[in-house]
Amino acid sequence: MLLKNFNVLVLDDVILMCDFLYGVANKVPGCKAFKALDAKTASEILEHETIDLLITDIELKGPSGLDLLSRVRSGAFTATAHDIPIIVFSGNAYRELIQQCILFDVNDFLAKPVSAVQLSKKIQHHLQHEKLIQPAAHYADMKQRLEAPKATDDEEGQRRFRVAIVRELEQKAEQEEQELDEQGNKVETRDFLHWPEDATTGYFQLDRRLKNLAYNLSCFHNVFINNCKTVAIEAERKRACAAADYLIHIAKTMQQREQRPEFWSMLQQRLQKLQALMAELAEVNVKHHKQVLALLKKLAYWWMQTCNRPLINKTEAEDESSLH
Numbered sequence: 132m133l134l135k136n137f138n139v140l141v142l143d144d145v146i147l148m149c150d151f152l153y154g155v156a157n158k159v160p161g162c163k164a165f166k167a168l169d170a171k172t173a174s175e176i177l178e179h180e181t182i183d184l185l186i187t188d189i190e191l192k193g194p195s196g197l198d199l200l201s202r203v204r205s206g207a208f209t210a211t212a213h214d215i216p217i218i219v220f221s222g223n224a225y226r227e228l229i230q231q232c233i234l235f236d237v238n239d240f241l242a243k244p245v246s247a248v249q250l251s252k253k254i255q256h257h258l259q260h261e262k263l264i265q266p267a268a269h270y271a272d273m274k275q276r277l278e279a280p281k282a283t284d285d286e287e288g289q290r291r292f293r294v295a296i297v298r299e300l301e302q303k304a305e306q307e308e309q310e311l312d313e314q315g316n317k318v319e320t321r322d323f324l325h326w327p328e329d330a331t332t333g334y335f336q337l338d339r340r341l342k343n344l345a346y347n348l349s350c351f352h353n354v355f356i357n358n359c360k361t362v363a364i365e366a367e368r369k370r371a372c373a374a375a376d377y378l379i380h381i382a383k384t385m386q387q388r389e390q391r392p393e394f395w396s397m398l399q400q401r402l403q404k405l406q407a408l409m410a411e412l413a414e415v416n417v418k419h420h421k422q423v424l425a426l427l428k429k430l431a432y433w434w435m436q437t438c439n440r441p442l443i444n445k446t447e448a449e450d451e452s453s454l455h
Contacts (some may be wrong), residue, residue, distance in 0.1 A: 206267030323352035
């Protein structure tokens with residue numbers, strides 16, 4: 132029987148608030164909550180438990196919530212993926228802190244006080260909706276840049292870094308502009324690869340990686356088919372390759388801890404074929420239209436074969452409804 136069990140970590144240095152967050156998260160269907168009163172305890176949980184969503188106060192005694200979430204996004208923890216949903220809340224929403232959180236692609240901001248109903252809805256929403264997250268190396272570089280001015284305590288260094296933040300935010304806005312065709316029209320978006328409705332591998336982390344791969348390959352397909360600017364095509368190709376690499380990495384990590392040997396053996400066979408196809412994608416000249424189209428056809432066939440039993444099954448709710 133396939134069940135969705137989500138691990139939610141809540142962090143706040145105020146005991147009453149932490150207990151409140153913990154209680155709300157534990158009552159969300161399918162969720163198991165963990166709590167921490169400081170960043171050190173939270174780090175230990177993130178290192179040893181597969182956390183699916185993080186809720187943290189941004190201002191803490193000792194290491195801040197920003198420091199913790201930047202480590203998550205940088206891939207610093209063994210058991211927890213870098214692209215999990217992160218919800219940040221605070222009683223004092225300073226502009227500079229918000230800007231830095233944006234750079235690390237925080238999923239949501241909540242201002243204190245927050246109600247149980249509001250928080251519950253936010254948790255359910257972010258566990259069901261994906262946000263495009265960059266590779267961990269991108270955030271590791273950002274974290275290093277954040278810490279550099281602190282180390283030098285240089286006023287000019289601080290000024291340069293503030294300028295860098297503005298530029299980084301501007302680059303995020305420019306990503307949409309890059310996804311224009313030669314006439315400046317917005318690219319038509321459609322699903323090249325589609326994740327079956329009410330489907331699951333039985334592992335939330337794998338489902339997310341497969342959905343992310345489908346999304347990124349669909350983005351690459353769309354910009355290529357619509358004859359977009361070369362910079363947009365190259366950017367989407369890079370994201371698609373990174374999504375495949377991370378799927379393969381997560382699968383290898385999970386296989387060491389999980390049972391179901393037949394499932395993992397079959398999945399590894401599929402991922403080996405994917406790895407070969409993505410290596411072709413990384414090397415193919417995007418100006419050779421026929422070669423790229425032939426490769427996309429192979430990827431579509433790989434996806435069709437992978438999204439079938441016994442690797443992919445209907446969720447428990449779907450299975451039960453079919454019995455009535």
